[in-house]
Amino acid sequence: MANTSDLSDPHRSHSRGRFGLLVPAGGLLPLDPTKLVGVVLFFAVWYLGHVLIGPYLPMPHVVIGTALRNLVSSAYFVGIGLPEGGYMPHLLSTTRTAMLGCLVGGAIGILSGLLSAHSAVVYQITRPVAAFLGTIPILVAAPFFLIWFGVSDLAKIVLVAFYSAVALHINALRAVEILPPHYLDYARTLGAGHGTVFWRISFPGSVPQLFGGLRNALGAAWGLAAITEILGTQHGLGRVIIATWSVQDITTMMGGLFLLSLIAVVADAILMAARARALRWADTDT
Structure with missing residues (x-):
């Protein structure tokens, strides 16, 4: 549970963000719900695009898995003529x-x-x-x-x-x-x-x-x-x-x-x- 005493501290400056969310004057909360919705929507559209387009638009989890596997080393990269070290x-x-x-x-x-x-x-x-x-x-x-x-x-x-x-x-x-x-x-x-x-x-x-x-x-x-x-x-x-x-x-x-x-x-x-x-x-x- 959030520390509600911070919200009533007169020495801390707050302002109303989007949709009336109370946020510190220096910026948005570390986890902004509106941004989280945007991320979820982005991946949902990506999955839908895979359904419509097929293998030419790989699914997000497949792309991310490939990126992580080849991040710092990749024999596959060397095999197609790229330098060592992955991405x-x-x-x-x-x-x-x-x-x-x-x-x-x-x-x-x-x-x-x-x-x-x-x-x-x-x-x-x-x-x-x-x-x-x-x-x-x-x-x-x-x-x-x-x-x-x-x-x-x-x-x-x-x-x-x-x-x-x-x-x-x-x-x-x-x-x-x-x-x-x-x-x-x-x-x-x-x-x-x-x-x-x-x-x-x-x-x-x-x-x-x-x-x-x-x-x-x-x-x-x-x-x-x-x-x-x-x-x-x-x-x-x-x-x-x-x-x-x-x-x-x-x-x-x-x-x-x-x-x-x-x-x-x-x-x-x-x-x-x-x-x-x-x-x-x-x-x-x-």
């Missing part, structure tokens, strides 16, 4: 690509976007560049990055960083544009210079929007990394997909996708925890 080296490679690419590209995009919002010169320079680069499809750009940087981890990271930078640039610019203008007016009236306005008003005020853009960029980074790996690398989930597709092994292919999805969910949860900590001063919804 693990490939998951680590894709995770490293997505995280580093998003981090580097995000930092560049956020900085350029914020500077563009405060400098007409920077804005005029970056606007056509961002507009042009943002229209290039990933499948068109990926082969060029592999040619320029070789079939290497560097090519994958640069590609993810490239798209993350464009996305975060636009997001950061928009974050400053939607700030209430009277904040800036008050600061300038009180004698604040450009640097003070940037660091004390624009940057803190745009942080909620920036976290949203970073979350979207990180979500896209997993797919961008896998697409690059499909086009040609020795490690990564894309390499597993190509190898298993060549032998028509849908179950092993989906096992890798399932494991990568779990990593992506954990990474997203960590990012949202960082957001909640950074925005303790703001009463915003995730």
Whole structure:
């Protein structure tokens, strides 16, 4: 039974979550019933899909069992031309690509976007560049990055960083544009210079929007990394997909996708925890 004394403690802050559930101000309860319903529904639809589609959509327990059996070692992987170590080296490679690419590209995009919002010169320079680069499809750009940087981890990271930078640039610019203008007016009236306005008003005020853009960029980074790996690398989930597709092994292919999805969910949860900590001063919804 829950400790009801926590609910009446005046020193603890609580708020009403979805459907009136009483939750701590820092976030939802560790086991949110609405999320549990979503998980159950997801697997129910998956089982139904297997009934309708057949063996080309293996049942969840079969996919999960395959993923666990081949997680850290797999003679089967070696037999179809994959390196030793099961899924693990490939998951680590894709995770490293997505995280580093998003981090580097995000930092560049956020900085350029914020500077563009405060400098007409920077804005005029970056606007056509961002507009042009943002229209290039990933499948068109990926082969060029592999040619320029070789079939290497560097090519994958640069590609993810490239798209993350464009996305975060636009997001950061928009974050400053939607700030209430009277904040800036008050600061300038009180004698604040450009640097003070940037660091004390624009940057803190745009942080909620920036976290949203970073979350979207990180979500896209997993797919961008896998697409690059499909086009040609020795490690990564894309390499597993190509190898298993060549032998028509849908179950092993989906096992890798399932494991990568779990990593992506954990990474997203960590990012949202960082957001909640950074925005303790703001009463915003995730």
